[in-house]
Amino acid sequence: MANHQLLVLAGDGIGPEVTGAALQVLDRVAEIGGWVVEIERADIGGTAIDTYGDPFPEKTQRAIDKASAVLLGAVGGPKWDQAPKRPEAGLLAMRQYMGLWANLRPYHVFKGLEHLSPLRKAQVDGIIFRELTGGLYFGEPRGRRFLPGDLEVIDTLQYRRSEMWRIIKLAFEYARDHHLTLTSVDKANVLESSRVWREVTDELSKQFPDVPVVHRYVDASAMDLVLNPDRYQVIVTENLFGDILSDLAGGLVGSLGLLGSSSVAGTPGTRGLFEPVHGSAPDIAGKGIANPTGAMLSLAYLVGWSWSESEAQQLIESAVAESLAEGPHTPDLGGNASTEEFTQAVIQRLEHIWQRRKIS
Ligand SMILES: NC(=O)C1=CN([C@@H]2O[C@H](COP(=O)(O)OP(=O)(O)OC[C@H]3O[C@@H](n4cnc5c(N)ncnc54)[C@H](O)[C@@H]3O)[C@@H](O)[C@H]2O)C=CC1
Numbered sequence: 001m002a003n004h005q006l007l008v009l010a011g012d013g014i015g016p017e018v019t020g021a022a023l024q025v026l027d028r029v030a031e032i033g034g035w036v037v038e039i040e041r042a043d044i045g046g047t048a049i050d051t052y053g054d055p056f057p058e059k060t061q062r063a064i065d066k067a068s069a070v071l072l073g074a075v076g077g078p079k080w081d082q083a084p085k086r087p088e089a090g091l092l093a094m095r096q097y098m099g100l101w102a103n104l105r106p107y108h109v110f111k112g113l114e115h116l117s118p119l120r121k122a123q124v125d126g127i128i129f130r131e132l133t134g135g136l137y138f139g140e141p142r143g144r145r146f147l148p149g150d151l152e153v154i155d156t157l158q159y160r161r162s163e164m165w166r167i168i169k170l171a172f173e174y175a176r177d178h179h180l181t182l183t184s185v186d187k188a189n190v191l192e193s194s195r196v197w198r199e200v201t202d203e204l205s206k207q208f209p210d211v212p213v214v215h216r217y218v219d220a221s222a223m224d225l226v227l228n229p230d231r232y233q234v235i236v237t238e239n240l241f242g243d244i245l246s247d248l249a250g251g252l253v254g255s256l257g258l259l260g261s262s263s264v265a266g267t268p269g270t271r272g273l274f275e276p277v278h279g280s281a282p283d284i285a286g287k288g289i290a291n292p293t294g295a296m297l298s299l300a301y302l303v304g305w306s307w308s309e310s311e312a313q314q315l316i317e318s319a320v321a322e323s324l325a326e327g328p329h330t331p332d333l334g335g336n337a338s339t340e341e342f343t344q345a346v347i348q349r350l351e352h353i354w355q356r357r358k359i360s
């Protein structure tokens with residue numbers, strides 16, 4: 001009987017609501033799969049600041065050390081916007097602590113939700129490989145420097161070639177395995193880091209002669225993703241650009257609540273951090289109406305990647321897709337279902353799919 005250790009970091013805002021929904025799905029999947037899942041919980045972000053005065057406390061680090069996978073909700077909120085160390089800093093520190101340099105963010109229009117995409121006729125189906133532990137979010141020096149009569153602020157965009165190499169190579173491998181085009185997004189007309197990014201992409205391209213490669217500037221690709229999303233299949237880009245373009249992808253498919261993600265260190269079967277692409281959504285937190293799809297898909301990626309349970313991954317993804325096709329829908333998708341109602345629909349679908357598979 002499989003035994004898995006899961007750490008749940010529900011976080012702030014809608015984090016507890018969407019991870020709670022995903023855990024209900026996990027309960028049923030574990031029952032079907034005959035697994036024992038030991039679930040531990042710890043604090044991250046704003047709730048960790050409230051309890052420990054630190055957005056990524058030592059206790060959470062120790063809990064990560066013991067887990068075989070981590071499911072995260074979201075962090076942040078107006079309550080902590082002026083905190084000396086913000087909740088978001090805890091998430092960044094955790095990604096770095098876990099060494100998770102690759103962030104995979106798939107997006108596609110679900111059957112039944114075509115009307116929600118602003119681009120009803122175009123094919124919207126891709127995946128963003130976002131570098132996760134380098135660039136502007138981590139570079140030093142950073143901060144404020146008081147000058148006579150002025151203030152200077154510094155953020156540093158810093159990368160090592162090796163950090164670029166590993167994420168671009170991972171994206172090439174994915175594009176090769178799925179026979180897709182790779183688009184490398186940068187700002188090589190301005191940034192030195194982007195020029196090296198392009199050099200690395202061109203060098204790696206020689207190892208993957210079957211993968212068509214396109215270079216695009218980030219500003220132009222933001223425009224082009226909206227006008228011609230069908231040109232994009234696999235996107236590889238650095239940390240900040242990937243963060244921005246993945247929210248744009250959320251818009252392309254109709255709601256940010258629909259996207260899940262995997263943050264990993266490149267090798268399947270190893271520990272990763274799995275979280276929806278969205279944030280803590282303070283505007284809807286506590287109302288019971290958050291769309292838990294992103295969290296459920298993140299759970300699906302978790303069981304597939306860290307626990308090598310590919311059948312369970314497929315089961316969750318199918319149950320979510322069928323529920324989105326049939327409804328009910330949460331308000332972000334134009335419906336009036338609660339998080340709980342949608343979650344129950346997914347669990348029912350799961351049962352149906354499982355029964356169908358047992359019979360056939
Ligand atoms: N990974 C994380 O923990 C992230 C945290 N944040 C933090 O979250 C806080 C809020 O940031 P925002 O810019 O407002 O971004 P957000 O992603 O939380 O929300 C943007 C918009 O999308 C909607 N939305 C997001 N997720 C949804 C869901 N599951 N169902 C239905 N609607 C959903 C929200 O209601 C809001 O209108 C900030 O403190 C920010 O720093 C932001 C992004 C990622």
Ligand SMILES: CC(C)CC(=O)C(=O)O
Binds near residue numbers: 091279
């Ligand atoms: C809140 C940030 C630390 C991260 C973010 O927006 C993201 O990972 O999508």
Ligand SMILES: [Mg+2]
Binds near residue numbers: 243244247277
């Ligand atoms: Mg983001």
